[in-house]
Amino acid sequence: MSDAGAVGIGVPTVYGMSASGNCYKVRLLLEQLGRDYRWIEVDSSRGQTRTPEYLARNANGKVPLLELDDGRRLAESNAILCFLAEGSALLPADAWRRAQVLQWLFFEQYSHEPYVAVARFICGWLPADHPRRAELPRLRERAHHALALMERELAARDFMVDGGYSVADIALYAYTHDAPRGGVDLDGYPALRAWIARVEATPGFVPLRVELP
Amino acid sequence: MSDAGAVGIGVPTVYGMSASGNCYKVRLLLEQLGRDYRWIEVDSSRGQTRTPEYLARNANGKVPLLELDDGRRLAESNAILCFLAEGSALLPADAWRRAQVLQWLFFEQYSHEPYVAVARFICGWLPADHPRRAELPRLRERAHHALALMERELAARDFMVDGGYSVADIALYAYTHDAPRGGVDLDGYPALRAWIARVEATPGFVPLRVELP
Numbered sequence: 001m002s003d004a005g006a007v008g009i010g011v012p013t014v015y016g017m018s019a020s021g022n023c024y025k026v027r028l029l030l031e032q033l034g035r036d037y038r039w040i041e042v043d044s045s046r047g048q049t050r051t052p053e054y055l056a057r058n059a060n061g062k063v064p065l066l067e068l069d070d071g072r073r074l075a076e077s078n079a080i081l082c083f084l085a086e087g088s089a090l091l092p093a094d095a096w097r098r099a100q101v102l103q104w105l106f107f108e109q110y111s112h113e114p115y116v117a118v119a120r121f122i123c124g125w126l127p128a129d130h131p132r133r134a135e136l137p138r139l140r141e142r143a144h145h146a147l148a149l150m151e152r153e154l155a156a157r158d159f160m161v162d163g164g165y166s167v168a169d170i171a172l173y174a175y176t177h178d179a180p181r182g183g184v185d186l187d188g189y190p191a192l193r194a195w196i197a198r199v200e201a202t203p204g205f206v207p208l209r210v211e212l213p
Numbered sequence: 214m215s216d217a218g219a220v221g222i223g224v225p226t227v228y229g230m231s232a233s234g235n236c237y238k239v240r241l242l243l244e245q246l247g248r249d250y251r252w253i254e255v256d257s258s259r260g261q262t263r264t265p266e267y268l269a270r271n272a273n274g275k276v277p278l279l280e281l282d283d284g285r286r287l288a289e290s291n292a293i294l295c296f297l298a299e300g301s302a303l304l305p306a307d308a309w310r311r312a313q314v315l316q317w318l319f320f321e322q323y324s325h326e327p328y329v330a331v332a333r334f335i336c337g338w339l340p341a342d343h344p345r346r347a348e349l350p351r352l353r354e355r356a357h358h359a360l361a362l363m364e365r366e367l368a369a370r371d372f373m374v375d376g377g378y379s380v381a382d383i384a385l386y387a388y389t390h391d392a393p394r395g396g397v398d399l400d401g402y403p404a405l406r407a408w409i410a411r412v413e414a415t416p417g418f419v420p421l422r423v424e425l426p
């Protein structure tokens with residue numbers, strides 16, 4: 001895309017785990033903005049976010065983490081998206097559209113990711129006999145509640161917020177398209193599946209890379 | 214405070230439950246901005262967010278919900294804070310400070326509220342023999358992890374983000390100051406307790422109103 005997003009920040013470094021949807025959000029945005037960046041792989045599933053070195057960077061022990069050339073650091077995937085997209089078409093300047101983008105970003109972190117992403121993690125990264133599998137029925141029920149809300153919105157518009165593709169779509173696409181890995185089927189959501197295809201057709205789109213353990 | 218935040222939106226209506234920290238955030242901000250607003254009490258603990266009438270307003274069945282004079286609606290407490298605070302000192306114009314405000318708002322909804330607020334809800338609103346009390350040890354452990362991160366930040370600065378009081382403080386104050394109601398003691402967090410006193414001394418501060426069932 002032609003607009004470059006946040007300016008004057010040099011070449012940022014992303015600490016991330018490639019298979020994580022939260023980290024993929026940041027990579028997808030940087031690619032679509034055509035920005036240079038460094039990527040340092042940190043495998044949270046193998047404890048690499050709990051080392052003293054990593055906790056000194058992010059005391060909350062999570063990826064992704066954005067680090068600027070001058071050492072300033074920013075955590076929380078959706079805050080990173082907003083910071084990097086500022087000034088580009090992916091974060092609307094219009095106050096109401098911007099508010100709606102934020103509404104969907106908070107929805108994603110509170111009502112979507114804790115179910116869709118956690119079901120995916122349990123199925124994809126934990127052993128088949130792990131006790132956390134007992135959480136799956138409730139997680140899948142709540143995941144479907146979130147997807148049904150998205151379906152309702154996407155039956156009425158092409159992207160999550162009127163005005164076109166935005167960081168709200170990036171944030172929600174990240175785990176939604178891979179929900180079946182957590183046993184959350186997308187067959188009942190035709191508008192959502194059409195939106196997934198539209199996101200994947202945006203300029204500069206790159207897919208999530210998952211290498212299972 | 215003298216700066217008025219979002220302009221040109223008339224007199225908004227807030228659908229909210231007074232005892233909810235998420236709803237209180239919006240009330241505290243509107244009071245501190247000196248804005249007129251209407252408040253419609255919706256008691257989510259008694260099913261009032263699950264009625265057909267309310268679900269037609271917010272399909273996600275949550276409070277708070279902001280409704281403008283022209284019928285436009287915005288959900289998600291922290292998105293509402295950003296929308297209303299735009300243009301005021303409570304949402305910094307500086308890109309990096311704004312990014313840090315968003316970082317703490319997402320932290321609040323992902324790593325703080327699901328533990329601090331849920332422990333408070335179980336202790337304050339559910340019967341003493343309710344099976345969800347089994348969740349309390351884990352919730353309190355995660356709550357203390359979130360509070361320890363805040364303590365670390367607040368040992369180094371007066372408010373969550375350099376530059377002064379912001380919506381990040383409003384969002385985090387809402388449940389933090391009432392954490393003891395969920396059995397999450399604040400005695401071990403001197404910097405955090407000093408910050409609570411600073412928030413309560415800001416111009417136009419109004420306290421949370423809790424009437425237990």
